[in-house]
Amino acid sequence: MTTQLLKEQASCNTVQASDIPLEEIADLRNFVVSLNEEIDSVVVVEGKRDSAALKMLGYEQKILEFHSFGGLTKFADSVSHHRCLIILFDSDRKGRYLTRRVIEQLERRTRIDLSYKKKLNEITRGRVRMIEEVSRYARFDHVLNVQ
DSSP states (O other): OOHHHHHHHHHHSSOOGGGSOHHHHHHHHHHHHHHHTOSSEEEEESSHHHHHHHHHTTOOSOEEEGGGGSSHHHHHHHHTTSSEEEEOOOSSHHHHHHHHHHHHHHTTTSEEEOHHHHHHHHHTTTOOOSGGGGGGGGGGHHHHOOO
């Protein structure tokens, strides 16, 4: 899905500016800044829409899309050389399952960081269950403008 299409989806979303506290928007901006400053780490999401949504918010570092690897074994073998994997899978049943399986496969081979997933959940008060849903915050890019 293209960034333009995600922007259009975000603008059609029913969330109004008055529904999202300014503090939440600022916290999300700080979240993206912090994520961009991670060194020797790579973010892992489930798919293309998740990746595009993070980029819309200003994330500029490397993103790996789990589903592009063609299975857990190929994924684990391909990413184990990274020093740290920041897992940002969805909070649905499938995302929780994948998180567990990735940890089982890689916990002895590389560092797994789940702290950003927890931070995102705290910032959005659980409203963002699917990573692609962060695209709804793109309309606040004047506030989210990450330098």
